Amino acid sequence: MLYIFDLGNVIIDIDFNRVLGVWSDLSRVPLASLQSHFRMDEAFEQHERGEISDEDFALALCEKLEIALSYEQFAAGWQAVFVDVRPETLALMNRLRLEGHRVVILSNTNRLHCEFWPTQYPDVQQAADTLYLSQDLGMRKPEARIYQHVLAAEGVTADQAVFFDDNPDNIEAARALGIESVLVTDSSTVPNWFAG
DSSP states (O other): OEEEEOSBTTTEEEOHHHHHHHHHHHHTOOHHHHHHHOOOOHHHHHHHTTSSOHHHHHHHHHHHHTOOOOHHHHHHHHHTTEEEEOHHHHHHHHHHHHTTOEEEEEEOOOHHHHTTHHHHOHHHHHTOSEEEEHHHHTOOTTOHHHHHHHHHHHTOOGGGEEEEESOHHHHHHHHHTTOEEEEOOSTTHHHHHHHO
16 A cells, blocks of 8 residues: 655644744734735745745745844744644554655655755654655645656555545645545544554
8 A cells, every 4th residue: 555644734733823923023013914915825835846945935925024134044934834743643654654655755845945844853754664755746735736746756546555644735636636635633633543
């Protein structure tokens, strides 16, 4: 079997309010103002597809949020999104590989985050056979082609894969292709699915 795991809020807890909190402290702009203006818009999606640079994304987002930050300050906040690893999920990934299954990570991410989390959480990268990252592939979830790419690269059909993600749109898109998909709502979802 092929087990496909999203990264954020599936393997590693993330929290965008932490990002906004750092930017609020650095820019002296109230957190509530940043929260009301922060959207995962077109620039966000382009950044995740690797279509715009980290620097251009930082400029666009600072402009939209009306905050004056250096690139270094922007990056410091951007990396604050990561909270901690979910050890039960990591243990399951390692067990599945020992049992002879393929375990991969499919994540909408960006170069800036990928400079950070592999060094911060080396055990995550070690728990997966392959990383499929949006900015390397030039496509992102929930685009059908990214799932088709993973299936083709792994040499499996949709019915030989299980996908775990915390975003309902991503789950729906994978299900439409015939991939068994599990919506992860908290840290117990994945362990409970395997226990069931």
